[in-house]
Amino acid sequence: MIKDLEAKLGSRIITPDHEAYDEKRKVWNGAIDRKPYAIVVCDTEEDVAAAVKLATEKNLNIAIRGGGHHVAGTAVCDDGLMIDLSEMRKVEVDPEKKIAFVEGGATLADIDKATQNFELATPTGTVSETGVAGLALSGGMGYLRGKYGLTCDNIVGAHVVTSKGELLEVSETQHSDLFWAIRGGGGNFGIVTKFMFQLHKVGPAVLALDVMYDYKDAKAILLQAQEYLKQAPDEVSFNITAAELPPVPFLPEALHHKKVVMLTGMYAGEPEQGEKVIEQLRQMAEPLADHTGIIPYVELQSKLDAMVPDSVPVYGTSLYFKELDEKTIDAVLGKIDSAPAPTALVQLWALGGQMNKIPVDATPFAVRDASFILLVDMMAMGVDEKICEKWVESLYQGLLPYSHNKASYLNGIGLSENVTKTAYAVNYDRLVAVKKNYDPGNVFRFNHNIDPTK
Structure with a gap:
């Protein structure tokens, strides 16, 4: 199977015998020591889509690494495919529209550095090395929360790779149900390869x-x-x-x-x-x-x-x-x-x-x-x-x-079905409906999971 992966994804595949394997599988929390079957270091959205298709074809579990900062170590799984977005960190700013276009592997520092060039910012967290993807998908609290809300409140669009390996553009007018779900519903519905964030006048x-x-x-x-x-x-x-x-x-x-x-x-x-x-x-x-x-x-x-x-x-x-x-x-x-x-x-x-x-x-x-x-x-x-x-x-x-x-x-907090349901409260059933539509097989489940079968 490794040869199949290498044939389709080439040098982007890191296997257990690779010199970079142990470093690449590390996450922020030192209590996590999981060993994926292979790691795909993605450079483009096409890499991400190809990795998802191959993982589902080979029946491999999928974990998605953005910044790797969640206390539960959700960025890495045992024996599955770790899809690593940490090289996808580009941030582009449209100062006129006050929008930041942010790749899924960017850190908070990447965003702040780019947006502060225009004396703009979007609400994020309080530790600059955190990856924005996990933070934004499940909320995102920082020092701008009182004035401008949560990170998820400031998502105005996104590119999402679905469980079928399709790349969708989502917004209030495109796949609006999915757009609603990713603004706080976690990584349950796909891999966000690019975010569009609303910016506000802040600083320098x-x-x-x-x-x-x-x-x-x-x-x-x-x-x-x-x-x-x-x-x-x-x-x-x-x-x-x-x-x-x-x-x-x-x-x-x-x-x-x-x-x-x-x-x-x-x-x-x-x-x-x-x-x-x-x-x-x-x-x-x-x-x-x-x-x-x-x-x-x-x-x-x-x-x-x-x-x-x-x-x-x-x-x-x-x-x-x-x-x-x-x-x-x-x-x-x-x-x-x-x-x-x-x-x-x-x-x-x-x-x-x-x-x-x-x-x-x-x-x-x-x-x-x-x-x-x-x-x-x-x-x-x-x-x-x-x-x-x-x-x-x-x-x-x-x-x-x-x-x-x-x-x-x-x-x-660590992973728990009860914790997940309690957090989403009145919104949980609506999230299940979106999950059934975009990920009925629960491909994306290494997270605070919304199980489409329950």
């Missing part, structure tokens, strides 16, 4: 919030953050992170191993006007450090990269909350305090503004009324992976009763 310099508080003030800060959010303008998006600082040379020795609460975020408007608006976020307790200031947007977008290093085993989970009342805050802080290692990264992102003004059925992304999202990444560094995995599951189960509709953000 923005007001970036960056305050560090002592962890002992965490409860007071979270209570104040809930109140602040009720009157916050759409221009403000902020994240609250609890972590123990590592003993690294660029930090003062007094902060080594210090548990802290960090507030990071952005004012998506005129920086000078934003200083007064975010002042309260900088005065919620006595700061240990405050590096808030006006910086390049591209710098802000890569500021958190160091917090999520490559090749480290990671176990993650996610839940939404309607409100951070005292009981919920006590439960969250209790779980943080029980972490078995200092490498737990626990984030609460404030939600509101434009992302919550979009009707629930406008896209598959159904959680449009939560006020906070919890994102947890436990890095297994210096502690047994099983212990980390068990703690993350315990945290999820323990906080589930406090959560909003028991729903999770699919970009930040």
Whole structure:
């Protein structure tokens, strides 16, 4: 079979005996160690279509790699065909129409670099090395979420390779059912080889919030953050992170191993006007450090990269909350305090503004009324992976009763049928109908899967 693949796809095929095989099958999460039958490194949409046709012809499972950043390692499968888009990273910008044409393997950094040449941006995430495809297809939250919504909300068109290997152009007027489904429905319906994103005036310099508080003030800060959010303008998006600082040379020795609460975020408007608006976020307790200031947007977008290093085993989970009342805050802080290692990264992102003004059925992304999202990444560094995995599951189960509709953000949690159905809620049945139309055989199933047979 390998010879058949090589005959049809030539040098783009990487097999287990290839010197680049082990490097190419790696994904961001070091806990994932899967070995595909072969890897196809695609350069064009035609390569992608050919790979899909060949995989279905040979009855091989398919995994699709964009950036390879999902905690569940969905970019790679055992014994199947890994279709690798990571070389397809071209970004073209139409500044007049404010549209970015983005290939499916592009990272957030690729997009920001190209669009900021015209002082434009589209909402993405907060780690620049993330691939845009997986992020956008299942939501996409970043510092522009309050002003301009989610990444999926800003998809205005796409090229999609279907399970039959057909290349379709989709938009509101072309294959509108598929267009609706890819704006939050994940990779269930095909491989998106090109996105068209709406752009907005952003930068080149923005007001970036960056305050560090002592962890002992965490409860007071979270209570104040809930109140602040009720009157916050759409221009403000902020994240609250609890972590123990590592003993690294660029930090003062007094902060080594210090548990802290960090507030990071952005004012998506005129920086000078934003200083007064975010002042309260900088005065919620006595700061240990405050590096808030006006910086390049591209710098802000890569500021958190160091917090999520490559090749480290990671176990993650996610839940939404309607409100951070005292009981919920006590439960969250209790779980943080029980972490078995200092490498737990626990984030609460404030939600509101434009992302919550979009009707629930406008896209598959159904959680449009939560006020906070919890994102947890436990890095297994210096502690047994099983212990980390068990703690993350315990945290999820323990906080589930406090959560909003028991729903999770699919970009930040492992694979589960129940998690998938709960996230899509009222939109799930409509997604099943689209799945039956475009992928009745469930070819694209290494994801938060929508099973067309159920």
